[in-house]
Amino acid sequence: MAEAEERYRRDVSRTYRGEGIVVLWEPKLCIHITNCIRHLPQVFNAGVRPWIDASAASAEEIAAAVESCPTGALSYERTDGAPGEQAGETTTVEPRTNGPLFLRGRIEVRDPSGRVLRTATRVALCRCGYSGNKPYCDLSHRAIDFKA
Ligand code: FES
Incomplete structure (x- = not known):
């Protein structure tokens, strides 16, 4: 990674690979709002390890669940060429x-x-x-x- 990009790198501690998507989790930002679990319990399950099974739903479904996380503890990268998360026009x-x-x-x-x-x-x-x-x-x- 180029030095100029290094400062933008998230402090990602865990990655979970699925078909067309990689889910990234930063535990220190997670405050257990549990939107992800409510949206997609077959993928996000705090009762098992690893707690994310990125093969248990489509990349689109997982991306939508990740985007429901209000803290940014969860993010994703698409590996199938689909666009990544888009910021809205309004903050x-x-x-x-x-x-x-x-x-x-x-x-x-x-x-x-x-x-x-x-x-x-x-x-x-x-x-x-x-x-x-x-x-x-x-x-x-x-x-x-x-x-x-
Ligand atoms: S720790 Fe201050 S608002 Fe949550």
């Missing part, structure tokens, strides 16, 4: 009740010097101030019983 911010801010759209997370830390279509930003993984939510808001 939206949606507060979760007593929890993080869910952003969707064309997102660049930058440090105070303006350096781009992450480009994404989905992120969950901490608004309680107690995350150990700022600026992302890590569920600490539950431990402190955050009220928005």
Whole structure:
């Protein structure tokens, strides 16, 4: 990977390969919203290991389930030539009740010097101030019983 691209690389810890798609999971961004499990339980099942079986549905179905993840912990790469995830025209911010801010759209997370830390279509930003993984939510808001 070229050095210029290195800073955009996600901190992917796990990959799961299926027909026409590779699912990427970044555990430190996962706050267990479980949209993926509700959308496609035959692929996403927290009760078994590995918890993602990317061969259990079509690439299109898996892509749709991944895109339901509001934190960006799940993403995918198509290996069949189909287009990847497209950011919408509008970037939206949606507060979760007593929890993080869910952003969707064309997102660049930058440090105070303006350096781009992450480009994404989905992120969950901490608004309680107690995350150990700022600026992302890590569920600490539950431990402190955050009220928005
Ligand atoms: S809002 Fe979730 S850790 Fe702060």
